[in-house]
Amino acid sequence: MVRLQEIIRASKGDIHVGEWRRGNVPRADFPIAKKAYGIGRSYEWRVVRFEALGVQCRVLVVLNMPREKYEAILGAMADARLRILCSYEYHAAEPGWHCHVACGEVTRVPLGFMRGPWVRRIPKAKSTHKRLDFDISDQESATRFAIDVYKIKTRGSLL
Secondary structure, eight states, rough: OOHHHHHHHHHHHEEEEOOOSSSSSTTTTTTTSSBBBBTTOOOOEEEEEEEEETTEEEEEEEEEETEEEEEEEEEETTEEEEEEEEEEEEEETTTOEEEEEEBBBGGSSOOOOOOOTTTTSSOOTTTSSSSSSOOOOOOHHHHHHHHHHTTOOTTOOOO
């Protein structure tokens, strides 16, 4: 039984950081839908791939600097699709940094869906948020944030 917390704490291997791109995210890069994941041309994105505890994972890093919009969406591969485990986010229109987390065993998270009744928002929307500032200044800091949040590094890694 593997849980999100265990994947985050585990040592990572086979780490690959993709290039920054714009527009829709092809299904081959981040397979959550039948077609491309539509985010629009004003958004930049990249995919970070890694393995942890025998699970192939992908993180979609989405950035729109003018709108102060950021997402680092962690998914676990299964049957050529992703189980979305966590989305760490910032939207200028909402009160600070928060995440949407799939609780429980990874294999119980449905394939190919971003949200559903199995997902919890932390902190709750009307709760006090500890981090209110955007603090993302460019592509490098956006990538670094995702790598730090999900602890995507091996022992002795320079990532």
